[in-house]
Amino acid sequence: MIAALAGLPARDAAALKIFLGMAFKGCHVVQAPATPGLALPRADVCIVDLAAMGLAQWSPKAEADLLLCLGGQHALLLGAPGNASWQDKVHATGRHGAQRLAYLAKPYGRDAMREALDSLGLGQARSPAPTPAPAALAAPSPRDTAAPPPPTMPSVFASLQAVRTLFPDLQRHALLGKLLDLLATGQSHELRLTLHQALIVHPRQGWVAHNTSPEVLARLAQQGHTAIAMNARALDSEDDIQRRLVHMTARDNLDTFFWRLANDSLGQGLPAPTRDAELRLVCMPGFTRIAGVDDLALQLAAICLRLPQTLSSLRAAFPEADPGAIDRFVLLATLCGAGRLRLLDTPPRARHKARAERRPAPRAPKPHSPTPHRGFFRAMLQKLF
Amino acid sequence: MSTPYKIVFAGPVGAGKTTAIQTLSDIEVLNTDARASDEVRRLKPTTTVAMDYGVMKLGNGDQVRLYGAPGQARFDFMWDILTENALGLVLLLSARADDPVAELDVYLTAFRDLIDRTALVVGITHTDAGNRGARQLVIEALGARGLPPCVMDVDARHRPDVALLVKALLYSIDPFAGRDEDAEAIAP
Numbered sequence: 001m002i003a004a005l006a007g008l009p010a011r012d013a014a015a016l017k018i019f020l021g022m023a024f025k026g027c028h029v030v031q032a033p034a035t036p037g038l039a040l041p042r043a044d045v046c047i048v049d050l051a052a053m054g055l056a057q058w059s060p061k062a063e064a065d066l067l068l069c070l071g072g073q074h075a076l077l078l079g080a081p082g083n084a085s086w087q088d089k090v091h092a093t094g095r096h097g098a099q100r101l102a103y104l105a106k107p108y109g110r111d112a113m114r115e116a117l118d119s120l121g122l123g124q125a126r127s128p129a130p131t132p133a134p135a136a137l138a139a140p141s142p143r144d145t146a147a148p149p150p151p152t153m154p155s156v157f158a159s160l161q162a163v164r165t166l167f168p169d170l171q172r173h174a175l176l177g178k179l180l181d182l183l184a185t186g187q188s189h190e191l192r193l194t195l196h197q198a199l200i201v202h203p204r205q206g207w208v209a210h211n212t213s214p215e216v217l218a219r220l221a222q223q224g225h226t227a228i229a230m231n232a233r234a235l236d237s238e239d240d241i242q243r244r245l246v247h248m249t250a251r252d253n254l255d256t257f258f259w260r261l262a263n264d265s266l267g268q269g270l271p272a273p274t275r276d277a278e279l280r281l282v283c284m285p286g287f288t289r290i291a292g293v294d295d296l297a298l299q300l301a302a303i304c305l306r307l308p309q310t311l312s313s314l315r316a317a318f319p320e321a322d323p324g325a326i327d328r329f330v331l332l333a334t335l336c337g338a339g340r341l342r343l344l345d346t347p348p349r350a351r352h353k354a355r356a357e358r359r360p361a362p363r364a365p366k367p368h369s370p371t372p373h374r375g376f377f378r379a380m381l382q383k384l385f
Numbered sequence: 386m387s388t389p390y391k392i393v394f395a396g397p398v399g400a401g402k403t404t405a406i407q408t409l410s411d412i413e414v415l416n417t418d419a420r421a422s423d424e425v426r427r428l429k430p431t432t433t434v435a436m437d438y439g440v441m442k443l444g445n446g447d448q449v450r451l452y453g454a455p456g457q458a459r460f461d462f463m464w465d466i467l468t469e470n471a472l473g474l475v476l477l478l479s480a481r482a483d484d485p486v487a488e489l490d491v492y493l494t495a496f497r498d499l500i501d502r503t504a505l506v507v508g509i510t511h512t513d514a515g516n517r518g519a520r521q522l523v524i525e526a527l528g529a530r531g532l533p534p535c536v537m538d539v540d541a542r543h544r545p546d547v548a549l550l551v552k553a554l555l556y557s558i559d560p561f562a563g564r565d566e567d568a569e570a571i572a573p
Contacts, residue, residue, distance in 0.1 A: 287553070
């Protein structure tokens, strides 16, 4: 099939070229200049931008000029938005002898374009519409999930008590504990770490400013006892905050800062959870600003962003993963404010057994959703990392 | 047999779509930048009028085509075409924007069909320019609209950032992506 495009702007021509190539197998597209009175090249269909041809308004003369250009060929006429002068005429006549004409007003979409081309009798030449094969992997619709309520970061306040109940050993990480206490007040604070080094936390605006290096912070996080001597001061006004900010050299988002700090505080070890708990993520943690994020954390986040998950169900869903890594994710996601934690009555082991079958399954495929074949995801993930 | 897949990058003018595709593509990105119209010239001297096109060539022979949709709403015809059979949508919004949520809404409306069918991740670019609250605003807006708030700050020039965003998109499509395939690959 040959399609001639006349007068279309470059962007629209590029778009139509792609579209025609996809919709009509082997379609060849030629472009013609928008010159009134110039005969268009021979084609199975001409697609004409009326305004570019100087024919925006219908008139007997404009119609005669157009028909001269078309030379008896089928045509789809593209009109300006809200201009019905051609639309009425084309719909009234539909065809001039053997010549078929169709009209489409801008802006038009894929389906309207297909329908218009079909009305010119080009439907037989069309490539079959892609029909997704049944697949093991389904593309989920976010709207299928239970809609999470509007998040308010950081949500760590709501979960602080739950975290401390679940992981009582956290108490010995003094710097982390002190900062969490400050966060829980909801007020801005300055925490003086040493004579010259300090932190400012601004819970409402979701940031932390400091004048220390990550290495010093990590060391302080691990030497928790030093935090006992740290001095915290509430910053009551924005002026006060701005004055203190002058001395700060770096500013981080609260969530990524707390993820890193908690991770450093825990080091290699992790206290065992005392019971099962359910995590609901209210947002994806800022993983692009956290070094060393692995696939498991991304996977767990993707799951918990869809639906709340218990520690047990996550362990059941990822039996090959280190349970400690899952516990760590739940803890860090909560402490960074991206998740809300709810304590459950049953111990993790019992729930693990009871919910072993509760793997959050991919949902059923939707019509027209792409369905990657086996091996695609693995190859793609390898490519990305 | 190799299979072509498609991921669409969308977002306003200057959000970093072209750059993000360049950081991932294995071919030189084809684009149809042109002199911008008056309305966008103050933001960017050239802008994408049709699309950007890049390709990731995977180890198994598959290809992932990366399409950058033009950033101006009046080219929405292109959006419609580019999203056909796409795996998902990577939306880039600039933290410099006066109202990132208004821009988010434009794209949520325009790509609603694709988002309903597949998955959405949002990258906030230009966070170094201030407005640290942009990500939080977008998170809240997505949550309020019933969409999973998968939003991360990204530097479109930094491959690990863009790769992680795309990876989050894949795991949003299937959280177990690649795992069963791994098991199959090592099975006797």
